[in-house]
Amino acid sequence: MPSEAEKRFHGDMRRGAERLKREIGYNPTRFVQMLGELGGVGAAKQLLRGGNASDGFTTLWEACRLELSVEAFVLLPWYRHxxxxxxxxxxxxxxxxxxxxxxxxxxxAQRNSPVWASHDI
Structure with missing residues (x-):
């Protein structure tokens, strides 16, 4: 059974993909597929293998939106663990x-940490 943080991370990844479509016109099709197959945490771990960033990361960098990257979310205090x-x-x-x-x-991010996170960290 996934923890509260795992469920929230997955939801944030799904919502992030939707925001990318809406805000910069980027549809991260392969990432959404990975979410379905591996879940949020599993997809993030897969993307963090090796030294090369994904094409999606490059697209976010070009759009000056790295705050929406998997890499940024992984470092949030309530997801680090x-x-x-x-x-x-x-x-x-x-x-x-x-x-x-x-x-x-x-x-x-710390100034705007979610209420649920104080219980899960």
């Missing part, structure tokens, strides 16, 4: 390499 250290390192590395201010993103 769902991933191993190497996943977190990969996510931070990819974002930093693309000049995304990870620390600023996390500070801002």
């Amino acid at each position: 769902l991933f191993e250290e190497h996943h977190l390192d990969t996510a931070r590395y990819r974002l930093s390499k693309h000049e995304f201010d990870v620390d600023r993103f996390l500070r801002e």
Whole structure:
């Protein structure tokens, strides 16, 4: 049975895919397929394998929307515990390499942390 955080992460990934379609006209078809097959956490772990970022990550970078990337969500304090250290390192590395201010993103996110997260961390 998935934890509350796993369910929330999956939902955030689904909603993120919908936002990408609506806000930048990008339809992450393969990612949505991965969500259906592996769930949110499984899809994120798959995308964080190896050193290369996905085409979707590149599309988000080009659109200046890395805050909607799997890499950004993985680093959120209320989801970090769902991933191993190497996943977190990969996510931070990819974002930093693309000049995304990870620390600023996390500070801002912490100010708006979801109520449910205080129970699950």
